[in-house]
């Protein structure tokens with residue numbers, strides 16, 4: 001018997017590709033725990049990557065919350081226990097001195113175009129998970145493939161294993177990382193410099209997305225490398241971009257309801273870490289795009305951290321908090337959120353604090369009493385750390401809230417009406433920022449590329465989405481949206497003269513959009529399991 005006949009005989013006679021897709025979905029749906037679904041999908045990706053991406057693309061609303069927030073949070077928290085096979089690259093502090101060789105071991109070699117790199121020190125809002133952080137890099141890259149059509153073989157998930165300061169992992173016999181505490185700043189700086197140099201040498205075309213570094217290091221390494229390398233920070237820039245976008249649409253809805261000018265927005269940030277300050281800086285554009293000077297725009301933004309309203313007279317203020325520290329508040333420290341709201345009278349309350357249910361009934365009702373349509377964005381991930389649940393926000397505002405959360409919520413029925421939440425998550429922009437940067441071979445990711453991505457997303461709502469009062473487009477359109485975002489990113493790269501690939505300069509927008517869409521990788525359909 002020939003080998004091919006032997007192989008064919010291993011496929012059951014009545015196996016058809018369409019049925020098999022349904023079989024896979026049935027198997028997935030038979031699992032009732034998120035983490036089990038995550039493990040199942042990981043196995044599917046290993047067995048049949050094509051089918052995995054097909055299932056992802058045709059069931060985005062069901063599958064994204066498993067591969068990404070919230071379930072990826074469980075996967076990271078438990079990664080040492082659920083680990084099955086190598087899925088990405090670990091570069092450890094012990095590799096210092098020969099990081100190039102470690103990078104060269106990546107099977108796809110120079111084909112890599114996009115790497116998501118975490119050091120596991122602040123995974124979502126779950127803290128220092130050390131080497132368990134790898135699934136966040138994998139999940140983000142699944143969205144690059146699903147959302148933007150980046151070819152799977154060109155993606156590179158990396159976890160930098162520099163140790164962990166979380167004692168329970170150091171004591172866990174199954175912990176997969178190096179058993180040591182994290183290095184001090186000079187040691188980490190040396191490591192990061194060697195790592196980034198080696199990345200550029202081994203993968204000259206590669207764009208690096210920094211992900212879930214603890215706040216100080218997030219700002220530090222973005223500042224250190226952004227003007228030398230192809231790199232951006234998703235938590236600072238990606239989140240800034242996506243929230244500006246949702247905010248542009250939310251402010252229009254609020255302004256239409258109140259009759260007040262758009263520029264009257266007063267924005268209160270609850271949480272002032274990499275995400276909070278990253279978003280606050282990007283939201284300055286909301287005002288400057290309307291012609292306001294930056295100094296004036298800054299006056300429309302207040303920030304709160306675990307010690308209360310951030311004021312310039314506070315001792316030992318971390319560097320990243322200084323820019324928005326208020327100089328105009330005199331009085332005792334304002335530590336209760338309700339007191340800060342009574343003082344600031346915000347039109348918008350944005351949560352990036354990791355504090356579950358911090359937006360209590362009092363707080364939400366207070367926002368509703370101050371505004372016809374209060375903008376409330378509880379953006380902390382995963383759902384277990386969200387500042388307020390959607391159903392509560394709808395109930396406590398009698399349906400008037402304009403809402404977007406970091407992790408997904410289901411629609412809510414209130415007084416016989418269905419309300420649909422927005423999801424203000426950087427997943428709406430990083431795939432398009434990456435795609436546009438890769439296609440234009442951008443030397444750097446400039447501020448204008450990030451801002452234009454945001455505007456492209458904000459203007460991508462179709463008539464039906466606008467009529468439904470949404471602030472973000474539906475996720476099911478993510479491929480199309482990412483293509484529009486990528487187009488805006490390419491154009492901004494050209495204006496900033498950072499496009500090494502200048503071939504697109506003479507193309508019309510329509511022609512370039514067609515080109516981008518044609519470049520999007522798609523899984524082949526109607527196949528049977530591989531032998």
Ligand SMILES: NC(=O)C1=CN([C@@H]2O[C@H](COP(=O)(O)OP(=O)(O)OC[C@H]3O[C@@H](n4cnc5c(N)ncnc54)[C@H](O)[C@@H]3O)[C@@H](O)[C@H]2O)C=CC1
Pocket residue numbers: 122123124125126214215234235239242270271272273274275276304305306307308352353354355379380381382385405406407424425426427
């Ligand atoms: N929706 C999205 O796309 C994104 C959401 N995030 C989420 O944002 C959250 C924060 O991330 P980072 O800024 O990097 O973390 P971080 O830990 O640096 O920042 C948290 C901030 O919240 C403040 N805070 C903590 N407890 C508080 C309390 N009781 N009252 C007031 N403020 C308090 C801290 O002082 C700090 O300023 C995480 O949950 C993360 O998942 C981050 C990036 C993107």
Ligand SMILES: CC(=O)C(=O)O
Pocket residue numbers: 069123124125212234235380381406425426
């Ligand atoms: C969404 C994301 O990047 C975060 O929560 O860190």
Ligand SMILES: [Mg+2]
Pocket residue numbers: 124211212234235
């Ligand atoms: Mg992140």
